[in-house]
Amino acid sequence: MPPPGPHRATVIWLHGLGADGHDFEPIIPALRLPDSLGIRFLFPEAPVRPVTINGGMEMRAWFDIESVQRDTGVNREHLAESVAGVRSLASLEAARGIPSDRLVLAGFSQGGAVVLRAATGAGPAGEPPIRPAGVVALSTYLPVTDSVAPPPEPPPPIFRAHGSFDPLIPVHFAGASCRALTKVGWAVEYHEYPMAHQVAEAESRDIGIFLRRVLATSPAGGDISA
Numbered sequence: 001m002p003p004p005g006p007h008r009a010t011v012i013w014l015h016g017l018g019a020d021g022h023d024f025e026p027i028i029p030a031l032r033l034p035d036s037l038g039i040r041f042l043f044p045e046a047p048v049r050p051v052t053i054n055g056g057m058e059m060r061a062w063f064d065i066e067s068v069q070r071d072t073g074v075n076r077e078h079l080a081e082s083v084a085g086v087r088s089l090a091s092l093e094a095a096r097g098i099p100s101d102r103l104v105l106a107g108f109s110q111g112g113a114v115v116l117r118a119a120t121g122a123g124p125a126g127e128p129p130i131r132p133a134g135v136v137a138l139s140t141y142l143p144v145t146d147s148v149a150p151p152p153e154p155p156p157p158i159f160r161a162h163g164s165f166d167p168l169i170p171v172h173f174a175g176a177s178c179r180a181l182t183k184v185g186w187a188v189e190y191h192e193y194p195m196a197h198q199v200a201e202a203e204s205r206d207i208g209i210f211l212r213r214v215l216a217t218s219p220a221g222g223d224i225s226a
Contacts, residue, residue: 009215014115023108063078174192
């Protein structure tokens with residue numbers, strides 16, 4: 001989704017399990033972002049593959065998953081492939097003139113797990129994590145906790161949001177993920193909403209506030225008022 005004016009920043013937004021790249025397009029107006037930020041939204045799509053937790057049914061999935069269990073329930077090879085895809089998209093944006101400090105990684109549910117891994121885990125050859133302006137991780141969890149890399153200084157802020165009544169990814173997974181990240185120095189802003197596995201109106205408002213803050217104050221953008 002192109003920006004209304006000059007392209008000054010990019011948000012890479014990954015959908016959840018079984019959804020597609022159009023899933024979060026309708027949320028953009030609810031974020032109430034000023035045109036002056038010049039944000040281009042990218043909504044990549046996961047490949048179609050059998051998903052074990054859903055009885056082997058084929059659907060769009062960033063990785064196969066056997067159970068919602070940290071470190072053991074996910075297919076790490078698939079997860080690494082999806083993280084590599086996020087890294088490739090970030091590199092393409094850099095080639096367009098959008099450096100990492102004008103980039104936000106966002107994702108919902110399984111997509112959120114991928115962006116958390118991309119933002120806080122080292123690459124396959126030991127390369128440091130992507131250093132975005134910020135991370136938006138919604139109704140998700142940190143899928144791999146045994147190799148969280150230490151953050152750069154200052155740490156990119158991570159907006160974590162979860163529903164108190166989420167039946168798919170219980171809210172205690174959000175707490176465990178936040179603790180695993182803050183333990184090594186990542187800056188996590190945790191928000192909890194009275195909702196299930198979804199995005200609420202108040203959450204959309206808070207995401208918009210977060211995006212305005214991290215993109216309006218990053219070096220290339222100067223200070224842009226909403």
